[in-house]
Amino acid sequence: MWKVTLKGLWSHKVRFLLTGVAVVLGVAFVAGTLVLSATIKSTFDNLFSDVYKNTGAVVRGEAAFKTDFGDARPNIPDALIKTVQSVPNVKAAGTVQILNVEIADKHGKIIEHNPGAPKFGSAWIADPKLNSYKLVEGHAPRQPDEVVIDKESFDSAKLGLGDRVVISSPKETPRKYTVVGAVKFGSQNTALGSTAAIFTLPTAQRLAGQPGTVTDIVARSTNGESQDALVQRIRAALPTDTNPKLQVVTGDAITKESQNNLDSILSIFNTFLLVFAIIALIVGAFLIFNTFSIIVQQRTREMALLRAIGANRRQVITSVLFESVLVGVFASAVGIVAGIFLSRGLKALIDAFGLTIPAGATVVHANAIIVPLLLGLIVTVVSAVFPAVKASRVPPIAAMRDVSIDESGTSKSRIFIGLGMLVLALAVLFWGLFGHGGLSLVGVGVLFTFIAVAVLGPVLARPVANFIGAPAARFRGTPGSLARENATRNPRRTSITAAALMIGVGIVAVLMVFVASFKSSFLGGIDRQVKATYVVNTGSNGNGGFSPTIQDDLAAAPGVKGVTTFRYGFAKIGSHVTQAGAISVSNPGASKLFNPEITAGSPSLRDLGPTGIAIQKDTAKTNHWKIGSNVAVTFPTGGKQSFTVRSLYKDGSPFGNYFVSGTAFDKGSPDAPASYALVDTNGSASAKKSVEAVLKKYPSAKLQTREQFKQSVASQVDQILGLMYALLAMAIVIALFGISNTLGLSILERRRELGLLRAVGMTRRQLRSTVRWESVIISLFGTALGLVIGLGFGWVLVVSLKSQGIDRLVIPGGQIGLVVILAAVAGVVAALLPARRAAKLDILSSIATE
Amino acid sequence: MTATTAEPTQTAIAARAEHASKVYGSGEAEVRALDDISVEFQTGRFSAIMGPSGSGKSTLLHCLAGLDRLTSGHIYLGDLQISGMNEKQLTLVRRDRIGFVFQAYNLIPTLTAYENIVLPMSLAGRKPDQAYVDGVIRTVGLENRLKHRPSELSGGQQQRVAVARALASKPAIIFADEPTGNLDSKAGAEILTFMAQAVRDLGQTIVMVTHDPAAAGYSDRVVFLADGKIVDEMLDPEAGAILDRMKKLGE
Ligand SMILES: Nc1ncnc2c1ncn2[C@@H]1O[C@H](COP(=O)(O)OP(=O)(O)OP(=O)(O)O)[C@@H](O)[C@H]1O
């Protein structure tokens, strides 16, 4: 039996190669994802261990609340540094961490090693063991206007000691500093591509916008005691009645915590990629299922013979399963190796879409091998089980049956089962969307809808493919009508092949509808709410922001009629951790620059007062808040406070769900920069000039017209969408392999018929055209199914997100047309090899095939 | 029928092989399927090729029909030399000038009987001569089966469709390789009658390979092949005489 199986495998190398390709691609994607995230994790883990290598204890403020990116903590008074330093046998220093500190080189160009990599600012730590930076040139900063920068920046900007550079932070406009030294991070010129600017403590505090405080205090023991003992002694020396409350933790704990915080961010990233990898694997499963079905069908005779000569059913099943295990193991192994390389490709892809992620040497953990191997194996074997069982049912008498047309699979029971599954799947989906099932239920619902449609596929294949094929049959003569006949002669095969494509196209269609609706709603919101001539937007990748002093500077510029700036920071409101915003308005007469569309309560966001809050209507509704309700609000600084709801505003504001007054915001988030400024001018060219002149002082601020602003928001969305399309491409490529594979197998099966066609005068060109059109019909069939499902899902999704401000449903007709055209082209491409193969068939030997 | 041989149209040559050789393999394993054969098939005649198994009948037919290439020698269809043509030219010659009937699997399973009958013309993008096609269909008695797929037809009906297809495009010559090989004697006799009728009434030219002396008995002339050579021929043959001749060849 084994011998027969192995021989079978060998004689069908090509088809197994194609089946294998599906597994290889899917598995490679999974493995690549796991390898990439392990690589990123190890890169950061190493960084954190380096940073805290000699740190025995850390004193910091108690966390106000947790965000997705770690805890939000208040700064602590810098007077405590002295307290800690005075503990015997302890060295300590205050740290200040500032993000988005930009260094401009001699030509005014901002230094950047990697697009999107962080730009750190910090305070110099005198103790070399506590300082993770090492001076390699010059000396430490001693004067307020002295700075030490990373060696990479120092070299790349061709700086020398004593050179002057211009540096700004989100809280401070550019100032001149003298470069007095250069540092390395361990042995590296830069820490993962970031830039570093290191100042004296007071300068750093000023740049952070938080004078008199530090982010935390790091300490080490000089007597070799344990970290716990050090923590004990420091804790004992600290006052207990501080505001904020203090926390002392070991260096090891901090390292672990940083690594864990990163893990939770990475797991989001990981899940995001894995979703696409799993989609690719599912599509691969369709392909495997189809290939095994066809192979089994074609081997009906062989099977029947095996049965006739006494092989029992179990042996037949075992033989097919054995084949699938071989394919599964071999292809998974290849897939894993490919995945290790693919991890680099994935990183490059993500980088190309503007989300630079640092990654050091590739790390392959056992799970990056075991998980994809198991997945690949399971998918292959499970997909082969059904055909195997079917194979075992082949009665010996089937040896005589001609199998080239098979219109089975359009039975009533199939319709019932398919419809039943569809109803169930949609129920799950809707429960997930509108009930309290959550996102994973939506995913399960979507998956089962696809499967249900795949079950119904054979019933649909004949009428739909006939319809799609009508133009081919009409305008392409005999090759066209033969193609149509071929596409419908085996509805089950056609529909499974098409179903694989349906999944990819379906998801693309959902994204298209969702993103088009989202953009339209969001941009519509900007149109309604922003009435300004100009928007000052955050420059580099939307990171950071600019100093809130821009408000007054702009307001003072000649020709400017009004300015409104927006600031955002994390806060815990009620039980949610979210972004809260605040606006500042200059020139009260021009306050209509921003129309928040208030629906109830106080008509202006400027009347909120120190404890007033404005909330988006639907957010308030889900939390049962009304005008006058008290809401608990916690900012990073200042502890929990009670705010009163003063205004409710229209859903779907592009500017967030909550607003508090500038005063309240300043107290709670003193380090938050400004994110946008709306500027109204008298429209003159000189007004624009004066605005531009102000912006010279704010290097990270970018001047945009309202249209440009909309454009930049749209292009950010498009970038993410582009990344998702690129990741979906894998699933679509696998589906195209599927079409190619099915056609190739069908051609083998129809050899005799093709030989006959050629004998009676079909030219090679006509034969190629027949194969091509069949491919196009299958491809368009899958696309049509995908579009119907995808547009349906998109519509439901958009409706369900109405309260999130997606108030417009947009079906992007042009894009859908493009998808259809691309699908037809893809069909042609998928047919290239099979068509060539068909055209090359030798007529005589094809006819002679028994 | 012998009386008509004097007419000039009858002397026209529909297909001709000149010093045709077909060699498979080389050295020890060399097989001379056709060994320097020269033979002519006249227009408007029903010719049969007979010979023992492996004597080269199918090979000759395939080479005459442009389905296979000679190792050396020439093939002419009418005045057209087809040996030396490229694949594309041969395809068009088959489509426009030749009709085929094979032993089995003559039909495209996805097409109806009618679509199969007019297939060569549809491939050429030509409109069939409807009256003629209808006549052919009536002659072979398929009026009520036109919308059926091959799988819904009996073996004999399928062969009738194949004959109708071969006739429908009015080809210069029809080649048939054991067209009745898979049929019982009654169905076979029907098919052969149609073929003979087509030659007599419509002036068709048919070259048929057969094993069966009874089938060859329907023809005007039998050419005998053995070991790739023409060893004999017989005009207006009788089944009994053919059987005798075949027995001799077998010895
Ligand atoms: N493709 C091939 N390769 C090698 N030898 C071949 C090939 N085709 C035919 N032959 C050989 O050529 C010779 C003639 O074959 P052909 O098929 O013409 O015989 P035939 O007279 O039609 O026989 P049958 O009555 O059995 O059909 C045979 O010896 C055969 O083995």
Ligand SMILES: [Mg+2]
């Ligand atoms: Mg033969």
